[in-house]
Amino acid sequence: xxxxxxxxxxxxxxxxxxxxxxxxxxxxxxxxxxxxxxxxxxxxxxxxxxxxxxxxxxxxxxxxxxxxxxxxxxxxxxxxxxxxxxxxxxxxxxxxxxxxxxxxxxxxxxxxxxxxxxxxxxxxxxxxxxxxxxxxxxxxxxxxxxxxxxxxxxxxxxxxxxxxxxxxxxxxxxxxxxxxxxxxxxxxxxxx
Amino acid sequence: xxxxxxxxxxxxxxxxxxxxxxxxxxxxxxxxxxxxxxxxxxxxxxxxxxxxxxxxxxxxxxxxxxxxxxxxxxxxxxxxxxxxxxxxxxxxxxxxxxxxxxxxxxxxxxxxxxxxxxxxxxxxxxxxxxxxxxxxxxxxxxxxxxxxxxxxxxxxxxxxxxxx
Numbered sequence: 001x002x003x004x005x006x007x008x009x010x011x012x013x014x015x016x017x018x019x020x021x022x023x024x025x026x027x028x029x030x031x032x033x034x035x036x037x038x039x040x041x042x043x044x045x046x047x048x049x050x051x052x053x054x055x056x057x058x059x060x061x062x063x064x065x066x067x068x069x070x071x072x073x074x075x076x077x078x079x080x081x082x083x084x085x086x087x088x089x090x091x092x093x094x095x096x097x098x099x100x101x102x103x104x105x106x107x108x109x110x111x112x113x114x115x116x117x118x119x120x121x122x123x124x125x126x127x128x129x130x131x132x133x134x135x136x137x138x139x140x141x142x143x144x145x146x147x148x149x150x151x152x153x154x155x156x157x158x159x160x161x162x163x164x165x166x167x168x169x170x171x172x173x174x175x176x177x178x179x180x181x182x183x184x185x186x187x188x189x190x191x192x
Numbered sequence: 193x194x195x196x197x198x199x200x201x202x203x204x205x206x207x208x209x210x211x212x213x214x215x216x217x218x219x220x221x222x223x224x225x226x227x228x229x230x231x232x233x234x235x236x237x238x239x240x241x242x243x244x245x246x247x248x249x250x251x252x253x254x255x256x257x258x259x260x261x262x263x264x265x266x267x268x269x270x271x272x273x274x275x276x277x278x279x280x281x282x283x284x285x286x287x288x289x290x291x292x293x294x295x296x297x298x299x300x301x302x303x304x305x306x307x308x309x310x311x312x313x314x315x316x317x318x319x320x321x322x323x324x325x326x327x328x329x330x331x332x333x334x335x336x337x338x339x340x341x342x343x344x345x346x347x348x349x350x351x352x353x354x355x356x
Contacts, residue, residue: 024329027329028329028331030331031330031331031332032331034331035331035332038332123329124326124327124329124330124331125330125331125332126327126330126332126333126341126343127332128332129340129341129342
C-alpha cells in the first residue's frame, strides 16, 4: 500500500511541480564535470570518486529541503524501508524522472540496493579506455553523496556506494545503501 | 566488392578507419583488396579530400555521392555539419563478376554509380552518422581525437553488413 502511494506522490509532484530541463543538457554538463575532474586529478579515479561524492554531499544537504517542500511530506518515515520507498519512488522520480528498483534487503532491514534500469547521467558515456577507469571510476558517484547528504539532514547517517555499473560492463547499475545509525535529536536538557 | 571507410577530422586528420567487404549476394564481409595495392587505399582516399572541398559548397546536401574515381576505386563522401568527412572507398570485384553479370548488374556495388548503390551507401552513411554523433557526445571524447570506441566500431560493422 505504502509503495503505491509513494509512486502516486512521485508521479504527481513530477507532473505538477517540477521544472524540467533538457536531458542532454544534464548529460553534457555532468559529463563535463567528471571529465574535468579526471583531468584535474591526473586520472586519479579514486580521488575523482571522492570529489564527486563530496560535491553530491553538498548538493544533498540543500536538496532535501527542496524535496520536502515539493513533496509536502511532513511526516517522518516510520522505518528505513519506508525511507527507501520514498527515496526511490519520490526522490529519484521528481528530480531525475527515474524509479530505481529496491532490492537485496538484509534481514535486519538496514541495508538495501537500488538498481538503476536507466541512468540519465550516463547516456552516450564510454569510460576512458586507459585500462584503469573501468575498474576504478564510479561515474555516477555524485548520487551517493546526494543521498548521504540528504539523509543526514533528516537524522539518518548512511553509507552509500556503487557496487556495479553498466558503464563498466556489468549487467546492472547497483548502489548499496546502509543505515549506520539514526542521529538522535539533540534535545536541550529539560528543565523541570 | 570491397570497402574502405574512413572518418577525416576538420584538420584533415584521420579519426577512424575500417575495412570490410560486402555481405550481400552471399559475401562473407571480408575485404578483398589486392594485397599489393591495399596500402594505397589511404592515399587514394586522402587525395580525394581536394575534390571534397570543391564540391562541398555546390549543393546543400550532406551526402555528396561519388565524388572521385581512381581506376576501379570509387570514393563516396558524406560531410557532417561540423566539417568532418566520412569517406568510403568502394571497389567492385574485378574478376568474379564476369560469369553471372546479368544477376550482379542490379546488385549493390556492381555498378558503383547506380541509384541503388547510391541509396545503399547513403543509408550506410546515415546510420554511421547517427552513431558518430553518439560517440562524440561522450564526455571523454575531444574534438578531432581518434575514435577508439569499440562500440562505435561494432556499429559501423553492423551498418556495413546491413546495407553494403
